Amino acid sequence: xxxxxxxxxxxxPLTEFAKGITYRLDVWGLSPELVNVIVxxxxxxxxxxxxxxLVILTIWVERKLYARVQDRLGPNRVGPWGIFQxxxxxxxxxxxxxxxxxxxxxxxxxxxxxxxxxxxxxxxAVVPFAPTFFGSDINVGALYIVxxxxxxxxxxxxxxxxxNNKYALLGAFRAVAQMVSYEVPMVLALLVPVLLSGTxxxxxxxxxxxxxxxxxxxxxxxxxxxxxxxxxxxxxxxxLEAESEIVTGFQVxxxxxxxGMFFVGEFLHAFTISALFSALFLGGWRGPWAEQxxxxxxxxxxxxxxxxxxxxxxxxxxxxxxRIDQMLNFNWKFLVPLGLLLVMVTAVVExxxxxxxxxxxxxxxxxxxxxxxxxxxxxxxxxxxxxxxxLSQSFGKREPPRFDASRAVAVPPQSSESxxxx
Amino acid sequence: xxxxxxxxxxxxxxxxxxPGAPILIAGWLAPRKPNPxxxxxxxCGIETVGDSWVQFKAQYYIFALTFLIFDVEIVFLFPWxxxxxxxxxxxxxxxxxxxxxxFAELLAAWxxxxxxxx
Amino acid sequence: MVPLSWxxxxxxxxxxxxxxxxxxxxxxxxxLLSIELMLNAVNVNLVxxxxxxxxxxxxxxxxxxxxxxxxxxxxxxGLALIISIYRRRNTVVADDIDMMKW
Amino acid sequence: xxIEKIIFLVIAAISLGAALMVVTSRKLIHxxxxxxxxxxxxxxxxxxxxxxxxxxxxxxIYIGAIAILFIFAVMLTRRANQDTGSQNNQYWWVAAPxxxxxxxxxxxMMGSWQGYSTELPKLALEAxxxxxxxxxxxxxSPDGYVLPFELASVLLVAALIGAIWVAWDRK
Numbered sequence: 054x055x056x057x058x059x060x061x062x063x064x065x066p067l068t069e070f071a072k073g074i075t076y077r078l079d080v081w082g083l084s085p086e087l088v089n090v091i092v093x094x095x096x097x098x099x100x101x102x103x104x105x106x107l108v109i110l111t112i113w114v115e116r117k118l119y120a121r122v123q124d125r126l127g128p129n130r131v132g133p134w135g136i137f138q139x140x141x142x143x144x145x146x147x148x149x150x151x152x153x154x155x156x157x158x159x160x161x162x163x164x165x166x167x168x169x170x171x172x173x174x175x176x177x178a179v180v181p182f183a184p185t186f187f188g189s190d191i192n193v194g195a196l197y198i199v200x201x202x203x204x205x206x207x208x209x210x211x212x213x214x215x216x217n218n219k220y221a222l223l224g225a226f227r228a229v230a231q232m233v234s235y236e237v238p239m240v241l242a243l244l245v246p247v248l249l250s251g252t253x254x255x256x257x258x259x260x261x262x263x264x265x266x267x268x269x270x271x272x273x274x275x276x277x278x279x280x281x282x283x284x285x286x287x288x289x290x291x292x293l294e295a296e297s298e299i300v301t302g303f304q305v306x307x308x309x310x311x312x313g314m315f316f317v318g319e320f321l322h323a324f325t326i327s328a329l330f331s332a333l334f335l336g337g338w339r340g341p342w343a344e345q346x347x348x349x350x351x352x353x354x355x356x357x358x359x360x361x362x363x364x365x366x367x368x369x370x371x372x373x374x375x376r377i378d379q380m381l382n383f384n385w386k387f388l389v390p391l392g393l394l395l396v397m398v399t400a401v402v403e404x405x406x407x408x409x410x411x412x413x414x415x416x417x418x419x420x421x422x423x424x425x426x427x428x429x430x431x432x433x434x435x436x437x438x439x440x441x442x443x444l445s446q447s448f449g450k451r452e453p454p455r456f457d458a459s460r461a462v463a464v465p466p467q468s469s470e471s472x473x474x475x
Numbered sequence: 476x477x478x479x480x481x482x483x484x485x486x487x488x489x490x491x492x493x494p495g496a497p498i499l500i501a502g503w504l505a506p507r508k509p510n511p512x513x514x515x516x517x518x519c520g521i522e523t524v525g526d527s528w529v530q531f532k533a534q535y536y537i538f539a540l541t542f543l544i545f546d547v548e549i550v551f552l553f554p555w556x557x558x559x560x561x562x563x564x565x566x567x568x569x570x571x572x573x574x575x576x577x578f579a580e581l582l583a584a585w586x587x588x589x590x591x592x593x
Numbered sequence: 594m595v596p597l598s599w600x601x602x603x604x605x606x607x608x609x610x611x612x613x614x615x616x617x618x619x620x621x622x623x624x625l626l627s628i629e630l631m632l633n634a635v636n637v638n639l640v641x642x643x644x645x646x647x648x649x650x651x652x653x654x655x656x657x658x659x660x661x662x663x664x665x666x667x668x669x670x671g672l673a674l675i676i677s678i679y680r681r682r683n684t685v686v687a688d689d690i691d692m693m694k695w
Numbered sequence: 696x697x698i699e700k701i702i703f704l705v706i707a708a709i710s711l712g713a714a715l716m717v718v719t720s721r722k723l724i725h726x727x728x729x730x731x732x733x734x735x736x737x738x739x740x741x742x743x744x745x746x747x748x749x750x751x752x753x754x755x756i757y758i759g760a761i762a763i764l765f766i767f768a769v770m771l772t773r774r775a776n777q778d779t780g781s782q783n784n785q786y787w788w789v790a791a792p793x794x795x796x797x798x799x800x801x802x803x804m805m806g807s808w809q810g811y812s813t814e815l816p817k818l819a820l821e822a823x824x825x826x827x828x829x830x831x832x833x834x835x836s837p838d839g840y841v842l843p844f845e846l847a848s849v850l851l852v853a854a855l856i857g858a859i860w861v862a863w864d865r866k
Contacts, residue, residue, distance in 0.1 A: 203759025558831025
């Protein structure tokens with residue numbers, strides 16, 4: 054291998070690897086169409102493998118961090134710092150018996166854990182890891198993420214419904230109330246970067262961030278972060294599993310690896326959401342010399358994602374579970390109006406910015422223009438933020454409704470038809 | 476059909492296999508000793524009272540309904556947002572009007588007391 | 594390349610299955626499900642015609658988007674009606690709801 | 696037989712089969728689940744027809760919202776759906792030949808139509824998100840669909856308020 058070839062390989066190993074495979078297959082005499090399919094299949098396989106391997110790591114990271122915050126040691130027996138702890142855990146869960154409850158709807162019951170994991174893995178098809186290494190830059194990427202999230206919600210509802218268990222069903226109902234509600238602000242928050250960049254492909258969105266979108270739209274980033282946590286369904290938004298209230302909700306009748314799959318889905322989702330956040334708002338693989346040396350872009354992306362993931366874990370450790378009415382109020386009375394207002398204001402401001410700044414002689418897309426635009430958006434966002442906080446405070450001062458009569462929380466069904474539980 | 480969508484299609488296939496295969500393997504590895512007590516509905520050791528289908532409040536349904544309407548409207552906004560830089564001021568304002576109607580809708584539901592959790 | 598006629602036959606079949614469901618099912622929710630099938634069949638037709646005959650303008654897609662809105666509104670109101678009727682009369686069978694008043 | 700044709704045939708067979716299950720299955724919740732499969736098949740058909748936005752919107756709106764609402768309604772009215780007997784009314788034997796007849800008539804009409812182009816037209820506006828941009832402009836331009844666009848918004852508001860009015864019981 055020549056020096057230049059070696060350099061190219063170090064700069065961008067995956068593209069070179071793909072080139073090599075394409076060349077080999079061409080030599081074997083396969084048709085280019087088939088070669089394309091095979092290379093793409095391999096790429097998809099690698100991405101899925103990567104995501105599964107990552108789960109093993111993130112479980113360890115999370116347990117260790119959890120332990121350190123609570124002043125414990127955490128896993129420390131298997132391997133250095135207990136890093137291989139997940140492997141024996143995996144072996145254990147692989148050899149656990151499956152118990153299918155009576156009266157479960159068999160097909161749906163078995164389909165639900167698969168749906169819950171694959172919905173998360175599907176997001177990996179559009180995550181851009183490096184300038185040259187991204188799955189597919191379909192021109193509806195942002196909406197694709199929402200669609201995939203909807204399939205995940207469906208998996209959870211099916212799990213709760215098919216188990217034939219009261220707690221599971223309660224979990225499913227809560228899942229609808231929570232995941233479905235928080236999808237609205239999430240889509241609204243996604244709308245802002247799309248509006249600012251004029252594209253929906255995730256890789257194109259990264260390319261458009263000559264100024265990180267977290268500077269242009271900090272409120273959208275905030276809404277996206279919060280609502281994506283609710284979509285994942287972890288503390289403080291773990292109402293749908295709430296061990297102490299409805300004994301893990303929709304997963305209660307699952308055992309063995311089927312139960313494990315829900316866990317894998319949750320951990321993977323938390324990490325995937327961090328990756329998405331860093332791609333959408335923190336500039337993804339962007340950084341010095343990322344375009345020339347793609348492997349650097351991958352490094353930037355991983356670093357940014359890890360930082361976001363760290364905050365996700367901290368949030369999970371530190372925040373207590375919300376009450377269901379607080380959770381719904383926060384969504385429908387704070388996040389959704391804020392999101393709607395944000396989209397409206399951003400649209401008007403952006404149009405005015407384009408119109409006036411170019412009128413004043415600033416060239417569209419020049420450095421000065423970008424800086425002024427960012428400052429304008431930042432100021433407007435700050436004003437909205439202050440206004441929203443002021444409004445919510447003056448509303449919050451009002452006396453909350455009190456319930457004098459004690460209400461029945463759980464009534465057996467035969468005693469009264471109309472009394473609802475939960 | 477562009478090759479981007481081909482990749483998504485292939486991903487769909489693989490993604491179904493990835494969690495499915497371990498579940499099947501585990502089913503083959505794991506012991507299987509079913510007995511009637513084991514497969515009872517799990518309610519912390521207490522016997523199940525009545526049907527598992529207790530009646531639920533319609534409030535959940537109202538939230539799902541509100542979500543449906545909002546979801547549909549926001550999906551309409553995505554083409555508008557993508558074409559934003561090419562739009563005339565009229566186009567931008569009609570999009571803003573669209574969002575404003577949504578906002579009014581939210582306020583109406585709020586006033587009606589639908590968003591209150593009782 | 595898939596011929597246009599295949600799409601048309603597919604959509605016709607979908608529409609007829611939906612029609613059968615609307616006419617034959619006795620559960621009101623099942624009837625709504627079948628109406629969804631019919632709306633989808635219409636959408637397939639719109640998009641197929643757009644792609645094969647008028648691909649230079651996007652009117653077909655715009656129409657399909659409008660059909661989405663109508664479908665959503667129909668489902669929202671229809672299901673709300675069914676749930677309300679179920680609450681008062683404890684039935685979801687379409688044939689039992691023929692009084693026009695109560 | 697190209698790859699595209701095979702994909703289309705498989706998808707069409709799956710969605711039509713699922714559609715048949717929607718109208719014939721005894722348990723209502725299974726009907727709703729089969730409907731999801733049908734809708735997904737239709738989304739793939741949109742994908743084959745180069746309407747990526749519609750494919751994804753189909754999944755978001757139909758599977759993510761409408762199907763969930765259906766499953767929900769089935770759960771809420773479950774007590775009335777407990778009989779697992781025949782789910783057909785007494786006129787189903789009229790409905791079956793009627794829809795078969797309609798299908799036959801439609802196919803016959805298609806056979807007599809001459810407008811099939813022999814070639815799939817190349818998409819002039821395919822270039823990445825160019826198509827979506829055009830769609831967005833079309834939806835809000837005064838000589839396009841701005842009136843239906845705003846009307847759709849008002850229609851949905853009316854639907855929401857009406858539905859809430861109907862389903863909300865004041866205690």
